Amino acid sequence: xxxxxxxxxxxxxxxxxxxxxxxxxxxxxxxxxxxxxxxxxxxxxxxxxxxxxxxxxxxxxxxxxxxxxxxxxxxxxxxxxxxxxxxxxxxxxxxxxxxxxxxxxxxxxxxxxxxxxxxxxxxxxxxxxxxxxxxxxxxxxxxxxxxxxxxxxxxxxxxxxxxxxxxxxxxxxxxxxxxxxxxxxxxxxxxxxxxxxxxxxxxxxxxxxxxxxxxxxxxxxxxxxxxxxxxxxxxxxxxxxxxxxxxxxxxxxxxxxxxxxxxxxxxxxxxxxxxxxxxxxxxxxxxxxxxxxxxxxxxxxxxxxxxxxxxxxxxxxx
Amino acid sequence: xxxxxxxxxxxxxxxxxxxxxxxxxxxxxxxxxxxxxxxxxxxxxxxxxxxxxxxxxxxxxxxxxxxxxxxxxxxxxxxxxxxxxxxxxxxxxxxxxxxxxxxxxxxxxxxxxxxxxxxxxxxxxxxxxxxxxxxxxxxxxxxxxxxxxxxxxxxxxxxxxxxxxxxxxxxxxxxxxxxxxxxxxxxxxxxxxxxxxxxxxxxxxxxxxxxxxxxxxxxxxxxxxxxxxxxxxxxxxxxxxxxxxxxxxxxxxxxxxxxxxxxxxxxxxxxxxxxxxxxxxxxxxxxxxxxxxxxxxxxxxxxxxxxxxxxx
Numbered sequence: 001x002x003x004x005x006x007x008x009x010x011x012x013x014x015x016x017x018x019x020x021x022x023x024x025x026x027x028x029x030x031x032x033x034x035x036x037x038x039x040x041x042x043x044x045x046x047x048x049x050x051x052x053x054x055x056x057x058x059x060x061x062x063x064x065x066x067x068x069x070x071x072x073x074x075x076x077x078x079x080x081x082x083x084x085x086x087x088x089x090x091x092x093x094x095x096x097x098x099x100x101x102x103x104x105x106x107x108x109x110x111x112x113x114x115x116x117x118x119x120x121x122x123x124x125x126x127x128x129x130x131x132x133x134x135x136x137x138x139x140x141x142x143x144x145x146x147x148x149x150x151x152x153x154x155x156x157x158x159x160x161x162x163x164x165x166x167x168x169x170x171x172x173x174x175x176x177x178x179x180x181x182x183x184x185x186x187x188x189x190x191x192x193x194x195x196x197x198x199x200x201x202x203x204x205x206x207x208x209x210x211x212x213x214x215x216x217x218x219x220x221x222x223x224x225x226x227x228x229x230x231x232x233x234x235x236x237x238x239x240x241x242x243x244x245x246x247x248x249x250x251x252x253x254x255x256x257x258x259x260x261x262x263x264x265x266x267x268x269x270x271x272x273x274x275x276x277x278x279x280x281x282x283x284x285x286x287x288x289x290x291x292x293x294x295x296x297x298x299x300x301x302x303x304x305x306x307x308x309x310x311x312x313x314x315x316x317x318x
Numbered sequence: 319x320x321x322x323x324x325x326x327x328x329x330x331x332x333x334x335x336x337x338x339x340x341x342x343x344x345x346x347x348x349x350x351x352x353x354x355x356x357x358x359x360x361x362x363x364x365x366x367x368x369x370x371x372x373x374x375x376x377x378x379x380x381x382x383x384x385x386x387x388x389x390x391x392x393x394x395x396x397x398x399x400x401x402x403x404x405x406x407x408x409x410x411x412x413x414x415x416x417x418x419x420x421x422x423x424x425x426x427x428x429x430x431x432x433x434x435x436x437x438x439x440x441x442x443x444x445x446x447x448x449x450x451x452x453x454x455x456x457x458x459x460x461x462x463x464x465x466x467x468x469x470x471x472x473x474x475x476x477x478x479x480x481x482x483x484x485x486x487x488x489x490x491x492x493x494x495x496x497x498x499x500x501x502x503x504x505x506x507x508x509x510x511x512x513x514x515x516x517x518x519x520x521x522x523x524x525x526x527x528x529x530x531x532x533x534x535x536x537x538x539x540x541x542x543x544x545x546x547x548x549x550x551x552x553x554x555x556x557x558x559x560x561x562x563x564x565x566x567x568x569x570x571x572x573x574x575x576x577x578x579x580x581x582x583x584x585x586x587x588x589x590x591x592x593x594x595x596x597x598x599x600x601x602x603x604x605x606x607x608x609x610x611x612x613x614x615x616x617x618x619x620x621x622x623x624x625x626x627x628x629x630x
Binding site for chain 1: 350352397398401403404405407408409412413415416419420422423540541544547548551580581582583584586587588589590591592594595598
């Protein structure tokens with residue numbers, strides 16, 4: 001019984017690390033743009049489908065597929081940024097493009113109206129990109145170049161797959177490395193400045209729209225990379241993948257405090273462990289349900305009430 | 319297009335219009351919900367249960383679904399409507415997905431008098447909601463019913479728009495701080511709008527369940543919700559006919575014609591994004607509606623005046 005519980009926790013931690021990996025780009029986008037990009041899963045999925053198509057059609061090797069996935073995801077990300085996010089900032093600095101609308105208010109009210117409009121618009125683009133991917137490969141199950149290992153290590157009574165351990169370590173390294181880079185490097189400082197004080201960053205000579213576009217493309221490329229890493233372990237890709245990336249990434253990012261790069265690691269691990277135990281107790285439906293329920297608990301949690309909106313991103317990254 | 323297909327399409331349009339109006343009502347009070355499909359599901363399952371398990375006739379069964387949808391929307395609106403817009407949108411999606419997953423695991427079947435096993439059966443769905451067949455209601459008669467329901471809802475909403483309460487709702491949607499400062503009970507108005515929105519979506523779900531005789535959890539996936547919001551956003555928020563225009567555009571043009579086969583979502587999704595960017599309050603926005611109304615009033619006055627001039 002105790003061993004089973006421990007095994008489940010271990011599996012949950014490994015799953016959770018991949019959730020953190022897919023949530024990383026999402027939290028980065030929120031950190032630099034204050035926008036939640038719901039097309040995030042679909043951009044990664046489009047990349048993955050193009051990769052799978054190259055693999056199926058031309059027998060492309062894994063490294064070429066990886067490059068294609070990252071490149072397509074980054075390009076799709078630029079498209080999403082152009083259509084949904086460019087020029088929608090709350091305090092547009094002088095000369096940085098037109099405001100959202102010349103016709104007065106958007107469709108929603110409140111302090112975060114523009115965030116919500118961008119959210120809805122990225123939701124629509126999600127549908128668009130997903131349909132494009134499915135048009136490319138209409139079958140439900142598509143092979144993906146597999147890097148999975150057949151063997152299993154056993155530590156005492158516990159079982160561990162080395163490929164999943166590598167994936168988890170990769171996720172941890174990426175999260176910590178990115179947080180470190182944001183905190184220490186000059187460019188990271190520029191990203192944080194553009195996110196926290198647009199006008200001040202503009203006056204300090206930072207080209208805010210360009211910085212944000214670069215950050216968005218980088219986040220989408222990260223999504224593509226995460227998609228490749230996860231799919232290479234699975235060895236196949238289905239049309240559900242976009243939704244999977246988005247929901248798991250979103251819950252992990254929200255649990256960790258949206259915009260916090262180290263937080264997404266903790267959020268992903270927590271989600272993984274909760275899901276693993278929910279599955280043990282209630283089966284496959286319980287697993288899916290627990291993920292959403294955890295999100296609702298975090299959203300409605302009374303201790304969050306005083307802060308309006310989400311924590312203010314990298315400023316609180318720790 | 320054969321008549322049968324046309325009737326089916328028109329009924330679908332009426333059903334989806336109710337869902338679109340439900341999303342529209344929340345947009346009017348300044349909230350985007352990605353979870354209106356949940357109330358559609360609540361209405362569909364409740365009406366179906368009332369019709370099969372309790373053997374209720376059509377109209378009471380639809381009313382039961384409607385009430386269940388309103389109660390569910392009220393119960394979920396209480397905690398979620400206090401959230402900021404972004405969190406509200408995510409929370410509605412989360413609740414809708416939780417309902418869908420719960421329905422996947424819900425097995426509650428019984429044997430009918432003629433020996434069939436019916437009831438919600440998890441992923442397999444809920445089959446044999448056969449009230450229309452058993453009572454010889456033709457597709458055309460059902461279409462008339464759906465159209466009457468939709469017309470009544472439109473009439474009610476149109477009437478509301480002219481009342482104080484309707485103006486108050488729009489005010490909350492345009493600027494909630496200003497509305498609160500003017501002494502409007504913002505939270506209560508939003509909650510009322512969300513409750514009515516839940517009832518409308520549930521009504522659509524009930525109609526859907528009766529028409530198709532079969533419902534399943536996959537029916538209420540997020541795609542349905544994004545369509546509902548998209549209809550209202552494209553069609554326009556200036557008038558209750560905006561969402562209807564969106565429905566006609568999507569179901570009538572994109573789905574019914576073969577030209578867009580496989581590309582429907584590409585066109586629809588792109589259009590929603592383009593509209594949000596360049597015409598954020600939709601095709602029939604307040605400015606256009608106001609201008610149209612003015613023209614209408616002016617031409618009306620002129621025709622009133624002409625006989626006078628002749629008389630003079």
